[in-house]
Amino acid sequence: MDKIYIKQLLESEGDEVKLTEKKAAILVAAIEIFAEKGYAATSTSEIAKQAGVAEGTIFRHYASKKELLLAIVKPGIMKLAIPYFASQVVEDVFGQGNNSFEDILREFIYNRIDFAKKNVPMIRIILQEIAFHTEMQQALKSTFLSEVYPKVEELIVDLQQKGHIKSVPIDTTIRFIITTVLGFILHQYIFSTNATFNEEVEVEHVIDLIMDGIQKS
Amino acid sequence: MDKIYIKQLLESEGDEVKLTEKKAAILVAAIEIFAEKGYAATSTSEIAKQAGVAEGTIFRHYASKKELLLAIVKPGIMKLAIPYFASQVVEDVFGQGNNSFEDILREFIYNRIDFAKKNVPMIRIILQEIAFHTEMQQALKSTFLSEVYPKVEELIVDLQQKGHIKSVPIDTTIRFIITTVLGFILHQYIFSTNATFNEEVEVEHVIDLIMDGIQKS
DNA sequence: TAATAAAGTGAGTAATCACTCACATTGTTA
DNA sequence: TAACAATGTGAGTGATTACTCACTTTATTA
Numbered sequence: 001m002d003k004i005y006i007k008q009l010l011e012s013e014g015d016e017v018k019l020t021e022k023k024a025a026i027l028v029a030a031i032e033i034f035a036e037k038g039y040a041a042t043s044t045s046e047i048a049k050q051a052g053v054a055e056g057t058i059f060r061h062y063a064s065k066k067e068l069l070l071a072i073v074k075p076g077i078m079k080l081a082i083p084y085f086a087s088q089v090v091e092d093v094f095g096q097g098n099n100s101f102e103d104i105l106r107e108f109i110y111n112r113i114d115f116a117k118k119n120v121p122m123i124r125i126i127l128q129e130i131a132f133h134t135e136m137q138q139a140l141k142s143t144f145l146s147e148v149y150p151k152v153e154e155l156i157v158d159l160q161q162k163g164h165i166k167s168v169p170i171d172t173t174i175r176f177i178i179t180t181v182l183g184f185i186l187h188q189y190i191f192s193t194n195a196t197f198n199e200e201v202e203v204e205h206v207i208d209l210i211m212d213g214i215q216k217s
Numbered sequence: 218m219d220k221i222y223i224k225q226l227l228e229s230e231g232d233e234v235k236l237t238e239k240k241a242a243i244l245v246a247a248i249e250i251f252a253e254k255g256y257a258a259t260s261t262s263e264i265a266k267q268a269g270v271a272e273g274t275i276f277r278h279y280a281s282k283k284e285l286l287l288a289i290v291k292p293g294i295m296k297l298a299i300p301y302f303a304s305q306v307v308e309d310v311f312g313q314g315n316n317s318f319e320d321i322l323r324e325f326i327y328n329r330i331d332f333a334k335k336n337v338p339m340i341r342i343i344l345q346e347i348a349f350h351t352e353m354q355q356a357l358k359s360t361f362l363s364e365v366y367p368k369v370e371e372l373i374v375d376l377q378q379k380g381h382i383k384s385v386p387i388d389t390t391i392r393f394i395i396t397t398v399l400g401f402i403l404h405q406y407i408f409s410t411n412a413t414f415n416e417e418v419e420v421e422h423v424i425d426l427i428m429d430g431i432q433k434s
Numbered sequence: 435t436a437a438t439a440a441a442g443t444g445a446g447t448a449a450t451c452a453c454t455c456a457c458a459t460t461g462t463t464a
Numbered sequence: 465t466a467a468c469a470a471t472g473t474g475a476g477t478g479a480t481t482a483c484t485c486a487c488t489t490t491a492t493t494a
Contacts, residue, residue: 020471038349040257044452054473059453061471128348131341132255165431168422175404176397176426183396205385209393213430214382237441261482271443276483278441 001028001121009122010075023061025051030068035121039069039129066133073129074139076122081143083111101159102207109181109203116189123190149174180210218245218338226339227292240278242268247285252338256286256346283350290346291356293339298360300328318376319424326398326420333406340407366391397427 003024010017010027019027029051033042044065048055062068099107116123130136156173159165165173184206188197220241227234227244236244246268250259261282265272279285316324333340347353373390376382382390401423405414 022472038257040255041349043450045450055452056454056474057472060473063453065452124348128345131345132258163433166425166433168426168431172419172422172426173431175400176423176431179396179400179404180393183392183400187392187396202389205389206393208383209385209389209430211430211432212383213426213428214385214390214393215428216380216383217429217434239442260480262480272482273444273484274442277443280483282482 001031003028006031009079009119010071022051022053022057026053026058026061026068027072031072031121031125034069034072034129035124039065039125039132069125069129069133070135072122073125073136076119076126077136077139078143079115079119080123080126081140082147083108083115101155101164102211104155105177105207105210106203109184109206112181112185113189113199113203116185120190127186127190177210180206218248220245223248226296226336227288239268239270239274243270243275243278243285244289248289248338248342251286251289251346252341256282256342256349286342286346286350287352289339290342290353293336293343294353294356295360296332296336297340297343298357299364300325300332318372318381319428321372322394322424322427323420326401326423329398329402330406330416330420333402337407344403344407394427397423 003019003021006024006027007017007019026047029047030042033047033050044058045055047068048058051058058065058068062071126136130140152174153170156165156170160167168176184202188202220236220238223241223244224234224236243264246264247259250264250267261275262272264285265275268275275282275285279288343353347357369391370387373382373387377384385393401419405419
């Protein structure tokens with residue numbers, strides 16, 4: 001984890017973030033330790049020590065330990081919730097393209113796999129801490145409801161009208177797809193021990209199960 | 218949450234648990250506060266205060282704060298991982314009965330819904346803390362691998378041989394079923410705000426999606 | 435009932451916590 | 465270069481932490 005990664009992670013759509021060496025070091029150390037031990041069990045002195053910085057320097061940049069957490073985690077939540085965030089592929093996927101849903105699903109899954117691979121500690125922190133911090137819950141909920149849900153809803157209604165997918169309630173359909181993809185990704189890339197597996201084959205299985213279920217027809 | 222609930226929760230297969238009033242009060246308070254604020258952010262003095270007990274009394278019964286957590290959470294993990302634990306329905310579900318897989322799945326889902334409804338704080342604690350405590354991870358892993366996995370594997374192999382379900386790898390199939398059911402239950406009963414919904418209808422949708430996927434055939 | 439064990443108490447303790455602040459260093463602008 | 469602002473420092477602070485222990489109360493057994 002280096003300074004450039006941190007910059008990219010914390011920047012959301014255009015607004016440049018200026019980082020001194022020490023500030024970047026604090027963020028790197030905080031992400032690492034928060035992910036490993038959890039926010040509540042991490043002391044600011046430990047972060048300072050690992051960052052090679054005086055404890056006071058942390059509070060020069062962040063008013064409190066919690067603000068440091070939120071500075072790390074809020075951009076992460078946005079990029080977790082919004083696939084293709086600030087990417088030109090958005091239109092391809094959620095737009096009115098003529099790709100099959102299967103292709104859209106495949107692209108979505110690979111995109112989230114890519115994100116997961118590059119952001120294991122960040123995802124760990126979000127998973128571990130979201131239960132305790134309403135700010136995080138609200139950030140996730142509001143970005144999902146404003147940026148993701150409407151587009152997905154549009155797509156699904158469209159597919160239902162065309163007769164491509166079942167008329168199961170939209171929320172149920174979305175929850176089904178998200179939990180299946182999330183379950184796969186968390187299991188393989190976040191919780192995973194080290195088990196080797198054929199990524200492409202496994203992704204096709206996931207797609208097949210979402211599209212057709214387990215039943216042999 | 219009362220003393221009887223606590224007793225049932227902490228007893229696993231036959232071994233009686235003896236609880237004084239104060240000890241039960243400690244457990245009740247600890248479950249409540251751990252679920253709400255998380256283990257690390259909960260102080261033993263707070264537990265003692267809410268339980269109406271001197272702080273020393275906690276350490277009379279539990280050698281450390283962590284031992285208190287594990288005393289609560291270990292039986293919970295077993296009962297979470299093992300459906301129908303210490304129940305006579307086991308054979309019905311995982312045995313060689315002639316129920317259709319759909320019926321087995323339905324019974325499994327309702328059983329886990331029932332468990333979830335009765336154990337919201339316990340499930341919250343497990344979800345929130347399992348990332349930080351290897352003892353919990355190992356307890357879940359070992360009970361799942363020894364008590365659940367073999368039976369489910371047997372069932373799925375059997376169904377695959379009979380041609381009822383696809384020959385997707387067993388682990389993939391199991392993960393798909395568990396994440397879908399878990400996603401539904403966590404969303405509706407653990408994270409849920411208050412949204413009313415028709416449970417029976419929703420369960421049938423979940424079963425349908427697992428069996429047949431989203432695609433219209 | 436007397437003796438012993440178990441359960442309960444709460445003041446006390448050393449360690450650690452997040453955070454402050456007066457001061458030092460470095461960077462920027464006039 | 466002089467003046468000022470931004471960044472960095474680390475000893476210090478009061479509050480809180482998990483846990484201890486000498487002691488009291490309650491339950492059990494002889």
